[in-house]
Amino acid sequence: QVQSAPVWQSSVGYPLAARRPDRWAIVAHGRRATVINTASKTGDTVLSAVAEAVVSKEAGELRQRIGALAEERGVHFSEADLGRFLRMAKYDVDRAAQTATDYVQWRTTPQYGVESIDHIDVANVANEMRLGKAYVMPVLSPEGRPIIIFHARLHEPTAPTYDADEAMRFIIYTMDQGVAKMQPGVTQMDFVLDLKGMGMGNVDYAFIKQFIGVLLNRYPERLGRALLLHSPMFFHACWPIIKKMLNPETAEKFIFASSPEDLAQYIPLDRLPASVGGTSNFVISTAWPPTPLM
Structure with missing residues (x-):
């Protein structure tokens, strides 16, 4: 209080x-x-x-x-x-x-047990990793927080190769990468949720509910802010449903940004990839095997 x-x-x-x-x-x-x-x-x-x-x-x-x-x-x-x-x-x-x-x-647990990112078998998240839909930037936010980029249009729950457990393991793997980048005294990370190009087929309420449960109960107080970029018109009808899954304190950390200029109020554009309107020359590699986190 x-x-x-x-x-x-x-x-x-x-x-x-x-x-x-x-x-x-x-x-x-x-x-x-x-x-x-x-x-x-x-x-x-x-x-x-x-x-x-x-x-x-x-x-x-x-x-x-x-x-x-x-x-x-x-x-x-x-x-x-x-x-x-x-x-x-x-x-x-x-x-x-x-x-x-x-x-x-x-x-x-055997399903999601990854005490450190060094111990996870990346072969178990290979399909998700190759998509490049979520990754940690090599630089930090102005507050020193790791930055995780998520491209919603690449989440395709109806794809033949999609596996819900693998998708969740990959998100956990990615958040653990973020935690591994935290410097002493830093306990939170920032999300940039890129909604550009997404359609209703990318909206996966079951996955969203599970992810929110993991975020709130397995990574408590880890979220600094979540920036929702380029949200399509239909998403504003989805948001009230998603917001009800969050507690009020966490819901306040979700911020809608309609342009890169809005993003820049929170994270400088030179720390963000071109895929979300940033000016960084960083490009996520989807090559296999993956490049180790530096």
């Missing part, structure tokens, strides 16, 4: 906002409160910065609750990871522990 309030002095006696109380806020997290500068752009998000800076009682309790299973299954939780699960659960330790437990069990 974030509450803006005039803060005249920190707990250690430093004057903070005698002239600009609007720039400061009290952030309550569990039984603690931290004074932060809401105008700062150095962190990934205000709450993630707080979560990483403060080892709260709730984080310690969460680690104690899930530690044995996580160690047994070989799944590592950093302090930032604990913070993500706690923020998702609004610092309800019981809910966070259940979601984290479910994550560990899901992460180590």
Whole structure:
């Protein structure tokens, strides 16, 4: 919970906002409160910065609750990871522990178990990878977040070679590539969802619902923003259906952009490929075998 309030002095006696109380806020997290500068752009998000800076009682309790299973299954939780699960659960330790437990069990299942991208068998996502419909850019957003591009027109659920499980494994693989590019202190990634050229045949509600479930429950608090580019007229009738699958906090992170100029408000065009109106000379390779992530 974030509450803006005039803060005249920190707990250690430093004057903070005698002239600009609007720039400061009290952030309550569990039984603690931290004074932060809401105008700062150095962190990934205000709450993630707080979560990483403060080892709260709730984080310690969460680690104690899930530690044995996580160690047994070989799944590592950093302090930032604990913070993500706690923020998702609004610092309800019981809910966070259940979601984290479910994550560990899901992460180590044969179907989607990929503890790191080094261990996934790329042959199991070969058809999806050859399409080039989703990939991680080699550069980062201004906030230091990995950028994932997704071309909706290349998602063809009626194609003879389409396999729903492979499609989901590939999305997981791609998001794991994004996580692998995160620098210390960064916990989120940005999506650019290119809707140009898509038709109703590309709208796959079953896949969308499954993906949203994975995003919310398996990658909690990983989404920085999702930019929806070049949405066709019919998609605006689809959006209310999709939006209902999201929680309100996540829905607010989806932003419609009608042009590359709109995109540039969030990500400079020289960090985006020409396929979405950017000026970067990066082109995703669909050659096989794939080029390792650098």
